[in-house]
Amino acid sequence: MGRPPLPVGAHGKIRFYELASGGVRAMTKVRDADGVTRPVERSGKSRAAAERALKSHLRTRQAPTGGEITADTRVEKLVERFLAETKRRRKGTTYDTYEMHARNHVVPALGQLRVREVTVARVDVFLRSCEARLSANTTRSVRTVISGAMALAARFGAISTNPVRDAGHIEGSPKDVRALTRSERVELLGKLDADEDAFRFDLPDLVRFMLATGCRIGEVLAVQDHAIDWQAETVAIVANIVRVKRVGLVRHEGKTFASQRVLPLPAFAMAMLTERRPADVLPDSMVFPNSRGHGLGRDSWRDPHNTGARLRTTLDLAGFEWVTSHVFRKTAATVLDQHGLSARAIAGHIGHARPSITQDVYMDKRAAGREAADALDSAWGSAEADEK
Structure with a gap:
């Protein structure tokens, strides 16, 4: 009976090899999400340095997906792909709105980051900066563009979860609703x-x-x-x-x-x-x-x-x-x-x-007419009559 495979996402024993040029190479095997076990290695000046470099890489490494979106894809390219999907699946006005927010806000601020570098903290800081200079509705639309793009990255296996979901909510200033009397x-x-x-x-x-x-x-x-x-x-x-x-x-x-x-x-x-x-x-x-x-x-x-x-x-x-x-x-x-x-x-x-x-x-919440006052007057009068 053969040895059982590594659990998906786990790595095997780390082995070390002395390099002829000096330093040490640390090597292990990782079983990726697609079930394929692949060798991974990193080098350092010492065993400890090589091991640290290897483990750091394993924490951020994403398995090859065979798709065009990976953890190292720039956000600018990811947003382009998201907008292309939006244009294919949604109505023209939605695409126009998303494209405008991507061009004016998302890409200038986040476009040169790698997908794996888009963390909850970075998204939250960006959205807070948008809140300070944009309306709440515009900021929510900007958030929708980022969330849609990162959801696409998750579908490609470039990230495990969408970081936008855990970013803080957008709080808008409540506005009074006014209707024509x-x-x-x-x-x-x-x-x-x-x-x-x-x-x-x-x-x-x-x-x-x-x-x-x-x-x-x-x-x-x-x-x-x-x-x-x-x-x-x-x-x-x-x-x-x-x-x-x-x-x-x-x-x-x-x-x-x-x-x-x-x-x-x-x-x-x-x-x-x-x-x-x-x-x-x-x-x-x-x-x-x-x-x-x-x-x-x-x-x-x-x-x-x-x-x-x-x-x-x-x-x-x-x-x-x-x-x-x-x-x-x-x-x-x-x-x-x-x-x-x-x-x-x-x-x-x-x-x-x-x-x-x-x-x-x-809905305009202002009282219209005297219906509420009449109802309270009736109830109060009934209560007083009962007391007498």
Whole structure:
């Protein structure tokens, strides 16, 4: 019966050999993760020095994987491979964001390190420096790029664990959520209706639709006539239009799986959509087309960047500088919350996978009306009556 093999990752007995030129060579055999036992050696001026050099090498050594990513690969090359995978598997806007953060932050700071040199401590120091000069959301995106790249290195066997997982969390400053109140909504829509430029750019109806549905601006611009069920008074949100660098406008089939949903439409939205619907409408006609009219295909798509810029100018002129298109989403979520819908139901309505995001980031916590005071007044009055 043959001798049992070394355990994976273990090395055998260290042997020493005198060198003719002086010094000592320490040698052993290591059984790598692929099951192959390989000889490893290091030299030194003495047995002790050679042994120290060999053991130090064994602690940081990674087995040959046959892949293009190893422990000695520079982070810059690793990030290039990660971005290539991202471009193949993810949507264009995600790639653009990751590429920008890699180019501006990750590669300048870590690009010349070897993969094996990217430790938890180094990652944490880098992220803390990002926190000091970047927003919390940007720092989280930077962290995502590093984590994705190091996860790729782990898949290739270049490292055993992803060091980013143990780095400290990114703490963002809590922000108050502000939604449009009823009076503010009435005031804003009145000013938009009276603004000739806003009317020319079809902004009043666009804003009404966003308030009615809580949709993202790209989702609204992707709605086609056949997505509206005129009898059931619903709209199917199944896509969004985005601008991708070096490509142009692209229609994606939903930002995420959770973003694909069917929404009930309030009466004021149905009245608006019915009034603006042209007589020669086709099923594939865009509900909110560009200035060239109700054509079909890419030629009728409306650019969300240009639309957002025009909306920004119009809101500033109307005295609503603090309002963005996302405020319309927050307003819809807040109204639904004030009318008793659960966080899960509201998350499903505005297209969030996690209700916690909806609660923390999209709901205005300011008290609306006197319902809370009336409830407490009723309970307090009942308690006093019981005491008497």
